[in-house]
Amino acid sequence: MKSWFHLNPHSGIPMYLQLKEQIKTAVAGGALHPGDRLPPVRELALTLTVNPNTVARAYSELEREGILSAEQGRGTFVSGGEPLLREEERRVQVQSLIDKVLVEAFNLRITGDQLQAIWEERLRAWEKRLQR
Amino acid sequence: MKSWFHLNPHSGIPMYLQLKEQIKTAVAGGALHPGDRLPPVRELALTLTVNPNTVARAYSELEREGILSAEQGRGTFVSGGEPLLREEERRVQVQSLIDKVLVEAFNLRITGDQLQAIWEERLRAWEKRLQR
DNA sequence: GAAATTGTATCAAAACATTAATACAATTGG
DNA sequence: CCAATTGTATTAATGTTTTGATACAATTTC
Structure with a gap:
């Protein structure tokens, strides 16, 4: 569970999108499982040398999409249950x-x-x- | 050969992209054939109530992608021949x-x-x- | 060859998106 | 209960993209 993600600030693709994409791929590919906890926004922001808001944005958009599930004070997790959409x-x-x-x-x-x-x-x- | 395309200025998708997409779909779907001439940029801009540059941008990007072929003074055409990429x-x-x-x-x-x-x-x- | 038609280029304005700074709120752990 | 940890919200600064105004260049048409 080490340096999973890496962002390229010069790729032309916004970093929060790069991160989203990498998380989605990790989930789809089985590198992340339902219930797994992701690093706290500040921690991941440090390792990626990026503003915490950038990580927070990726997390919260993925939550809207039903892929992650965040709980204030506890952390952010890969969500397992039912899909949001029918x-x-x-x-x-x-x-x-x-x-x-x-x-x-x-x-x-x-x-x-x-x-x-x-x-x-x-x-x-x-x-x-x-x-x- | 009438009102093929229509753009929504409020869709959140840039209008030149909407137009590109619609042209690509028309070509793939057989509504436009190799050699067919597209309306002049100014004319299409009028019917779509859009700046001529917007149409010109769609056309020229599609030319870069090998889907259209433009000749100054003559017009813009659906290109038939060989793909650009190998x-x-x-x-x-x-x-x-x-x-x-x-x-x-x-x-x-x-x-x-x-x-x-x-x-x-x-x-x-x-x-x-x-x-x- | 001149006028009309057509695509192209340049540059600026406006709109939009991304990133950052900072403060707030809920939960946990001692 | 208090400090620490964690996600959230707000707002501003910056950067990028899209659209627009205008002028230029090649070809066609008469």
Whole structure:
């Protein structure tokens, strides 16, 4: 449980977004489990040499998204339970993300077959990391 | 070839991005074909009640991406020919988009099976629109 | 060749987003 | 109960992006 995250102040991507992304990836990939406690905002801010507000923003946006759960005085944790949105809404979100991928892919002149192959490859890669 | 695009100034998404997105979708979906001419920047700017620079920005970014092709004095056209990036690079781009979808999906607690079903459904939906 | 049409370039203004400084509030631990 | 720990809220400073005004350049049309 050491130096998980690292931020690049010059990447052009806001640091709070970099952190959000890394936390989401860690959760999806099984490096963080429901109930795990994240470092306090000030502590993580120190190790990342970043303003505490930057960490706080990442945490609180992830809480709004139902991925973390914060309790004042106690800490911030990976949340396990029920999704915030109902099935239908989550489905729609994923659909629209996938539609974006399809538009991009076709504009990149990727064929349906190539696309399908990449999809299967990536899905397999993630399934491995998920079945812990 | 009428009122294709419409922009919402209050959506929170910059208008030049909305326009880019709509053009990309039209191209991917077969509403616009290689060689088709787009309206002149000033004309489209009028119909969308937007500054000409806004349209020009969308056009020129899409040109950089190899989707449109502009010629001063003549107009702007949907480009048909070879992709700008080589196979490998395009593959990587699509891969990373798909990885983002997977992370989002798993954080939304969508199961692999559900995800696979949505993928197949959307791919079929687009394939229909593409085989013209 | 001149006027019209079209995309391009430059620069500034306005809007927006990110980061920072600081203070507040709830919980825990002794 | 008091100090320490932790997340939250407010506000300002800074930085970045988007939009707009205007002028320029290439091509077409007559």
